Amino acid sequence: MIRLDHVTHRYDDRVVLDDVDLELSERRIAVVGANGSGKSTFARLINGLIVPSQGSVTVDGLDTATQGAEVRRRVGFLFTNPEAQIIMPTVGEDVAFSLRRSGLPADQVRTKVAETLRALDLAGLEDRPSTHLSGGQKQLLALASVLVLEPDVLVCDEPTTLLDLRHTRQVHGILAALALQLVLVTHDLDLAADSDRVLVFDEGRVVADGAPGEAIAHYRGLVR
Amino acid sequence: MSLPLAVSGDSWLHRMPAGRKLLALLVGEVIVAAAARSVAAATVAVVVAAALWSLARVPVRTAWRSLRLILLVATLVGAAQWWYAGGAPAFVVTSQLVVAVAIAVLVTLTTRTSDLLDALDRGLKPLRHLGVDPARVSLTLALAVTSVPVVGGLLGELRQAARARGIRPGPVVLGVPLVVRTLQHADQLGEALAARGVDD
Ligand SMILES: Nc1ncnc2c1ncn2[C@@H]1O[C@H](COP(=O)(O)OP(=O)(O)O)[C@@H](O)[C@H]1O
Ligand SMILES: [Mg+2]
Numbered sequence: 038m039i040r041l042d043h044v045t046h047r048y049d050d051r052v053v054l055d056d057v058d059l060e061l062s063e064r065r066i067a068v069v070g071a072n073g074s075g076k077s078t079f080a081r082l083i084n085g086l087i088v089p090s091q092g093s094v095t096v097d098g099l100d101t102a103t104q105g106a107e108v109r110r111r112v113g114f115l116f117t118n119p120e121a122q123i124i125m126p127t128v129g130e131d132v133a134f135s136l137r138r139s140g141l142p143a144d145q146v147r148t149k150v151a152e153t154l155r156a157l158d159l160a161g162l163e164d165r166p167s168t169h170l171s172g173g174q175k176q177l178l179a180l181a182s183v184l185v186l187e188p189d190v191l192v193c194d195e196p197t198t199l200l201d202l203r204h205t206r207q208v209h210g211i212l213a214a215l216a217l218q219l220v221l222v223t224h225d226l227d228l229a230a231d232s233d234r235v236l237v238f239d240e241g242r243v244v245a246d247g248a249p250g251e252a253i254a255h256y257r258g259l260v261r
Numbered sequence: 262m263s264l265p266l267a268v269s270g271d272s273w274l275h276r277m278p279a280g281r282k283l284l285a286l287l288v289g290e291v292i293v294a295a296a297a298r299s300v301a302a303a304t305v306a307v308v309v310a311a312a313l314w315s316l317a318r319v320p321v322r323t324a325w326r327s328l329r330l331i332l333l334v335a336t337l338v339g340a341a342q343w344w345y346a347g348g349a350p351a352f353v354v355t356s357q358l359v360v361a362v363a364i365a366v367l368v369t370l371t372t373r374t375s376d377l378l379d380a381l382d383r384g385l386k387p388l389r390h391l392g393v394d395p396a397r398v399s400l401t402l403a404l405a406v407t408s409v410p411v412v413g414g415l416l417g418e419l420r421q422a423a424r425a426r427g428i429r430p431g432p433v434v435l436g437v438p439l440v441v442r443t444l445q446h447a448d449q450l451g452e453a454l455a456a457r458g459v460d461d
Contacts, residue, residue, distance in 0.1 A: 084456055086452060086455055106458060110458060113456075114453075114456035114457075116452070116453055116456070118449060120411065121449030121450050121452075122449075122453040124404065124453075124454070125374060125375065125403055126403075130373065130374055130375045134375070134403075135457060137396075166410070168410040168411065168414070182457070183457070
């Protein structure tokens, strides 16, 4: 369970999130809103990448401000740009890198890496240089490197914005099949409609929150 | 721009533990520098290096791509030496240069980056007492290895973006944006590392 308790966030003096108060327990939560409305800030708060200027954020009762490391062990994060998430020179090594400090023996690491790559349609590419993958495959690799850690919650900040239609569908399909809590920031309203709850952000506030139908209708109304 | 990446294979060199291989490389480099100083000794060094390469069964194309730069440099150095000092010293210097680089490249070609990192982790452990964090050193090296092609790619993008706007891409036009874009990339990568809990 993710809880934001009267969270206000400022960059310098500018308020970008204004008194956001939420309890998130649904399995699939979509976040929509205009550019600059505070979605990425909200997403980063959940993983403890930033801590709120005011209020508190907890995941399963763990405070991101004081127990950031434990929170990050539970909460995986997928960014928009796959280029900036890949660390190791080859596909297999990048996924294994996530397990570097797990203390698992090498053969178990290898098994886990192979399983994860298979689940993401990257089987057989272990030794491929990661820079030689297509943009869509790079994002699948970034997702593999997060999922191999078996997080309870996955936060994705516009994970398909840079992908072509085929890879967008593929990533969506994989995300939909995951057995974990998913917080998905997206501009894809079809995808948002497929979730249990939709949050609409506007100028740092949650202006609609509820079932996809109503919330998305409200968002369309804002744009008109 | 790209560094030679480990090639798969199961030769005796591929199977040798990374730590032992690094140590052997260190010893090899010292011997080449200190002992391969006569034509006979240099010839032995070249034969040994060539034997190691053929034992590793690196594909000829990969070998050529990995070594062509050092062969070019060595040819130039050798030609200059020949002119000034004569045939024997030219042969010795060229051989030392090529062998020293070739055995180092061979180690990177037959060892996975992650194994090299683990070996460095272990090798650097005694330096803990001096405040060196081995995991951090090896992570930095991994990032350096991965960043070479990334920065190469950024440069290519900038070059094309400049061309598309009718600007001739020279070092002055591209230098500053390349530095800025590289820093932006480093910033995003830093955030991704934090999200994966690397710093925790
Ligand atoms: N690191 C930062 N420093 C200063 N301002 C920022 C920073 N990150 C985001 N902002 C600003 O905060 C506001 C909300 O940004 P963001 O959360 O990224 O919105 P969204 O993801 O919805 O586009 C924007 O006006 C943006 O310019
Ligand atoms: Mg954003």
